Amino acid sequence: xxxxxxxxxxxxxxxxxxxxxxxxxxxxxxxxxxxxxxxxxxxxxxxxxxxxxxxxxxxxxxxxxxxxxxxxxxxxxxxxxxxxxxxxxxxxxxxxxxxxxxxxxxxxxxxxxxxxxxxxxxxxxxxxxxxxxxxxxxxxxxxxxxxxxxxxxxxxxxxxxxxxxxxxxxxxxxxxxxxxxxxxxxxxxxxxxxxxxxxxxxxxxxxxxxxxxxxxxxxxxxxxxxxxxxxxxxxxxxxxxxxxxxxxxxxxxxxxxxxxxxxxxxxxxxxxxxxxxxxxxxxxxxxxxxxxxxxxxxxxxxxxxxxxxxxxxxxxxxxxxxxxxxxxxxxxxxxxxxxxxxxxxxxxxxxxxxxxxxxxxxxxxxxxxxxxxxxxxxxxxxxxxxxxxxxxxxxxxxxxxxxxxxxxxxxxxxxxxxxxxxxxxxxxxxxxxxxxxxxxxxxxxxxxxxxxxxxxxxxxxxxxxxxxxxxxxxxxxxxxxxxxxxxxxxxxxxxxxxxxxxxxxxxxxxxxxxxxxxxxxxxxxxxxxxxxxxxxxxxxxxxxxxxxxxxxxxxxxxxxxxxxxxxxxxxxxxxxxxxxxxxxxxxxxxxxxxxxxxxxxxxxxxxxxxxxxxxxxxxxxxxxxxxxxxxxxxxxxxxxxxxxxxxxxxxxxxxxxxxxxxxxxxxxxxxxxxxxxxxxxxxxxxxxxxxxxxxxxx
Numbered sequence: 001x002x003x004x005x006x007x008x009x010x011x012x013x014x015x016x017x018x019x020x021x022x023x024x025x026x027x028x029x030x031x032x033x034x035x036x037x038x039x040x041x042x043x044x045x046x047x048x049x050x051x052x053x054x055x056x057x058x059x060x061x062x063x064x065x066x067x068x069x070x071x072x073x074x075x076x077x078x079x080x081x082x083x084x085x086x087x088x089x090x091x092x093x094x095x096x097x098x099x100x101x102x103x104x105x106x107x108x109x110x111x112x113x114x115x116x117x118x119x120x121x122x123x124x125x126x127x128x129x130x131x132x133x134x135x136x137x138x139x140x141x142x143x144x145x146x147x148x149x150x151x152x153x154x155x156x157x158x159x160x161x162x163x164x165x166x167x168x169x170x171x172x173x174x175x176x177x178x179x180x181x182x183x184x185x186x187x188x189x190x191x192x193x194x195x196x197x198x199x200x201x202x203x204x205x206x207x208x209x210x211x212x213x214x215x216x217x218x219x220x221x222x223x224x225x226x227x228x229x230x231x232x233x234x235x236x237x238x239x240x241x242x243x244x245x246x247x248x249x250x251x252x253x254x255x256x257x258x259x260x261x262x263x264x265x266x267x268x269x270x271x272x273x274x275x276x277x278x279x280x281x282x283x284x285x286x287x288x289x290x291x292x293x294x295x296x297x298x299x300x301x302x303x304x305x306x307x308x309x310x311x312x313x314x315x316x317x318x319x320x321x322x323x324x325x326x327x328x329x330x331x332x333x334x335x336x337x338x339x340x341x342x343x344x345x346x347x348x349x350x351x352x353x354x355x356x357x358x359x360x361x362x363x364x365x366x367x368x369x370x371x372x373x374x375x376x377x378x379x380x381x382x383x384x385x386x387x388x389x390x391x392x393x394x395x396x397x398x399x400x401x402x403x404x405x406x407x408x409x410x411x412x413x414x415x416x417x418x419x420x421x422x423x424x425x426x427x428x429x430x431x432x433x434x435x436x437x438x439x440x441x442x443x444x445x446x447x448x449x450x451x452x453x454x455x456x457x458x459x460x461x462x463x464x465x466x467x468x469x470x471x472x473x474x475x476x477x478x479x480x481x482x483x484x485x486x487x488x489x490x491x492x493x494x495x496x497x498x499x500x501x502x503x504x505x506x507x508x509x510x511x512x513x514x515x516x517x518x519x520x521x522x523x524x525x526x527x528x529x530x531x532x533x534x535x536x537x538x539x540x541x542x543x544x545x546x547x548x549x550x551x552x553x554x555x556x557x558x559x560x561x562x563x564x565x566x567x568x569x570x571x572x573x574x575x576x577x578x579x580x581x582x583x584x585x586x587x588x589x590x591x592x593x594x595x596x597x598x599x600x601x602x603x604x605x606x607x608x609x610x611x612x613x614x615x616x617x618x619x620x621x622x623x624x625x626x627x628x629x630x631x632x633x634x635x636x637x638x639x640x641x642x643x644x645x646x647x648x649x650x651x652x653x654x655x656x657x658x659x660x661x662x663x664x665x666x667x668x669x670x671x672x673x674x675x676x677x678x679x680x681x682x683x684x685x686x687x688x689x690x691x692x693x694x695x696x697x698x
Contacts, residue, residue, distance in 0.1 A: 056093045058082050061100035079104055079126075079136070083116060091119040099330070101132035105140060109308060109424060114316035117396075118324030128329035133405055138308030138390075139169065139334030142288055145298035154273060154291050155298045159305060161286040164212070165336040167410040167445055167484065168279045168288075169304040171296055174408050174443050174483060178273035178280045179216075184264050189254035191247065191366055193229070193238035205231045207269050209282075211239070214267040214341065217246075219256030221511070221572035223487040225346035226253070242345025244362065245355040248370040248377045249347075251572075255371035261571060268341075306336035306410055312391045314399060315425035318465040326400040335390045336410035337445075346387075351492045351515055352412055352447060352485070353384040353454050378531075379541035381522070384454050386422040387446060387485065389415025394423045395430040404439040412446040412488065413481075417468040417496070419453040429453055429461065432469040438692075440477045445484035449473060452494030452518070459495045459523045459551040467552050468496035475692045478506045486510040486569050489577070494518035495552045503560040505691040510569035513592075516556050517579030521608020521640055523551050524581040528608055529638035555584035562691030564593040567600055574604030574628070581610040588613070591690035593620040600624045602654060607632065609641045618679065618686050619651035626651040629666060631659025639664055650674050650683040 057072075060082050064075030076082045082097045089095050095118075118124050128134045148156035168175040186198035194215070196202055207213065213228040215238070224246045227239040246253045256262040266272065270280045276293040288305065292298060311332055316322040340346040347355040361376045363369040370377055389412040393399055406413035415422055417431035431451075441448035451471055452458055461467050473491060482488040489512035493499050499516070506513040521528035522538055527546040531538035538544050563575045575592045578585070592602040600623035605612055607630050619626040627649070631641045641659070646668040652675065660668040672680070679687065 054093070055096060056089050057096045057098055058085050059098050059100070060104070062102040062104070075100070079106070079110060083110065083112075086124055087115050090117070090122055090124050092122070094118070094122050094125070096125045096127060098127055098129060099132075099134045100129050101134055103135040103137045105137045106308060106311065109138075109310045110136075110312050111425065112312065112314040112322055112325060114320045114322050116325065117316075117322040121324075123324040123326065125326045125328060126330065127327075130329070133329055133331045135331040135333050136311055137304065137334040138311050139304040139306045142303040142305050145290075145303075148289060152273075152291070154289055157288050157303070159281065159286055159288045162283050163286070163305065163307070164281050164283040164338070164341065165306050165410075166338060166341060167306055167336045167408070168290070169334060169408040170277070170290065170293075171301050172408070174445065175277050175279045175290065176483070177268050178270065178278045179265050179267040180272045180274070182264050182266055184259070184262060187236070187264070189247075189367060191244065193243060194236040196234040196236065202234055204236070204266070205233060207231065207271060209269070209284075212341070213269050215253075216265040216267055217253040217256070217262065218486060218569065219262035220251045220258050221350055221487055221570050222251045222348045223485055224253050224348050225340040227341065227343060227345055239343040239345070241358050242343055242347060244366065245347035245359065246345065247366040248359065248363070248374065249349060249355065250373060252371050254367045258571065304334050304408070306334045308335055309337050309410075310335055310388060310390050310392060310424055313424040314392060314396050315394045315423055315427040316396060317427060318395055318430050318463060321430060321465075322396040322399065324398050325396070326402065327404055328400070328402045329404065331405040331407065332391055332413070333408045337388060346485070348485070348487050349384055350487060351489050351511070352387040352450050354387065355380055356385045373536050375537050375541050378536060378538040379543060381538065382456050382543060386415075386419045386450070386454060387411050387488075388422040388424070389413060389418065389450060391415070392418070392423045392425075393431055393434060394418065394425065395427045396434070397432045399431075399433075400435045400437070401439055402435070402437045406439065406441045406448065407443045410445045411485070412448070412450045413441050413444050414449045416449070416451045416471060417453065418450060419455055419458070422453075429457060429466045429468065431471065432467075434470075435472045436474070436476060437472065438475045441481060441490075442477070442479050443483070444481040446482055447485075447488035447492060448476075448478045448481050448490045450492045451499065452496050454494055454518055459519060459553070460547060460549065461552065469498055471496055471499045472502075473504060474500065474502045476504045477692055478504060479508045482510050489513065489515040489573070490566070491515065493556065496556075497552050498555045500557045501559075501561065502557065503691060503693050505562050506566065507564045508568070509566040511567065512573040512577045513563035513566040513575045514558055514561060515573070515577045515579075516558065516585070517553055517582060517609070519551065519580045519608070520606070521580050523547055524608055524610070525550055528640055529635050530607065530632050530640060535635065550581065550583070553580060553582050556582050556586070558587045559589055560690050561590045563590060567595050567597065571597065571599040574601040576602070577604045577606060578609050578612055579606045580608040583611045585612040586615070587617065588615040589617065589686045589689065591618045591620065591687045592622070595622045597623045601628055602626045602651075603628075605629045605641060605644055605658070607640060610643050612644045614644070614646040615648050616682075616686060617649045618683050618690075619649065619654060621652070622654035624654055625657045626654030627656050627668070629658030629660060631664055631666065633659055642666060646671060648672075650679060652676060
């Protein structure tokens with residue numbers, strides 16, 4: 001056992017005396033020799049401790065050399081070289097890798113295994129120099145811009161042939177691929193693709209490079225992506241299986257939940273490059289086209305093109321996890337997840353999960369027979385994949401991200417304990433004591449933080465080591481996320497025990513602010529009556545079980561957050577949203593504001609929510625519902641969402657909705673309607689305490 005200072009007096013009277021601190025020696029550390037014992041000293045033997053080794057600091061700088069020794073005078077040049085040096089020191093010392101200002105461009109993702117964390121109780125820290133926030137980048141600069149079309153103000157630069165990014169960073173902001181909106185009435189949906197019904201759109205058949213054009217659709221809670229195969233006359237033939245997978249389930253491309261709010265886009269053709277801040281890449285020619293925003297002079301505007309799909313993979317094994325590893329004062333930028341541009345597309349199901357591969361027993365007429373679920377779709381629920389994050393953590397414990405910045409990333413920024421398929425290492429789940437604090441997440445293609453998996457090992461792990469426990473997400477600023485995958489919530493926790501989501505600022509997002517839970521109650525003890533035969537048929541599908549034991553979701557705390565201006569694209573979901581049983585769950589003292597639209601929901605307890613306390617929240621300027629409970633009254637007298645409490649909340653807008661009845665043991669009481677801004681003192685105190693706390697500000 002490693003011991004820090006001080007001494008122990010054994011039962012036999014042996015004492016370990018404290019020793020003086022020592023500088024890190026060049027050679028091996030030798031035990032100190034005890035001083036002579038005076039003749040008049042008590043009759044005991046004094047054995048000194050071996051002194052704690054002095055922490056080692058390794059330096060990295062863009063001006064350094066990997067032939068250096070990592071000292072301040074001779075820093076390393078690359079993070080990979082520093083990683084190799086850490087492995088020689090972390091068994092006997094705390095090690096800090098201090099990184100100077102600048103961009104450190106990776107040729108491949110950094111992979112941290114158990115050998116890279118602290119050993120024997122020591123800790124490894126990767127930190128930026130004070131105030132520098134050096135960037136760990138997966139991109140390369142693009143320079144040499146010339147004007148390609150003066151009339152349209154389109155510029156062009158050379159890029160390596162074959163480069164085909166889905167994102168681009170321009171002047172420190174994400175640019176969008178060239179896109180146009182097409183009226184849904186202009187096309188008809190078929191299992192093979194689209195039929196153009198409006199002759200004005202038949203000119204699409206003249207476009208070059210048609211296999212790189214994407215079709216994107218969104219409606220109630222999904223944002224779906226599929227790729228064109230070819231356009232011939234009035235037929236748009238789509239690549240498979242991505243198109244087929246986007247036709248089944250719920251809120252599909254062909255039959256969205258609400259046709260009134262559904263929208264359809266064509267993406268990625270030079271002819272679509274019409275709006276400032278959009279780009280188009282031609283990988284065969286090695287050309288990148290861009291239409292500048294106002295004030296962007298391309299000769300002096302920084303442009304970075306991603307070349308990596310992820311930056312960091314932190315994963316050991318469930319027998320030997322990565323441990324005691326910290327990342328502080330760093331920036332993470334410039335990735336692009338490429339699968340949506342493949343034949344798989346992105347058959348979005350909700351919040352970063354998606355359908356992939358060929359479905360067994362695919363329906364002959366999916367649009368008719370599987371646009372509100374069907375048995376082949378229900379058989380896939382426990383096989384959903386997850387979008388891989390730019391920074392991935394699995395099979396790990398005591399990992400800290402503090403005072404970091406995540407920006408211009410092409411997917412979810414930080415994934416903790418997600419599916420194995422969402423991790424470069426092929427290892428998923430198994431995350432405990434992970435802290436994400438005082439960090440900023442902004443300008444992201446996907447959500448900010450995704451915790452937990454969605455497959456059976458996530459909700460009923462085969463081994464205890466595979467569970468997620470004690471995840472802390474606190475004092476973070478999250479804004480302008482989910483730009484390209486709009487169905488992703490800013491913070492998502494699927495299955496985990498003891499998660500704390502506290503004092504975060506979450507704002508300006510197209511979908512939900514904070515989501516907790518998964519499974520819609522199907523994996524809770526006894527299952528969900530909504531999913532039996534005659535309803536959705538989930539339990540009739542092969543491989544779907546009725547469990548008699550709880551899932552790992554419990555004791556979630558969502559307290560003191562400030563959530564504003566979310567749900568800007570989708571009616572479904574809530575600013576704070578909950579699914580399934582969560583014993584001990586608490587949603588308290590949050591401030592939710594400016595959830596617009598007639599259907600905007602502040603706090604939503606959805607299918608199967610149980611044992612949730614909603615207390616002392618302040619709801620300000622909500623267009624539709626301040627609190628709703630999906631009690632699924634259509635299956636009464638069967639019960640799903642039960643045993644929930646909503647008390648002492650303040651609201652100045654919206655209505656209460658759902659089955660708050662004694663029969664369901666759902667109680668909504670002592671909640672206070674307020675006029676305008678006339679908040680009572682207690683409500684004002686909640687507002688003042690919400691969001692990032694001053695002591696945690698950077």
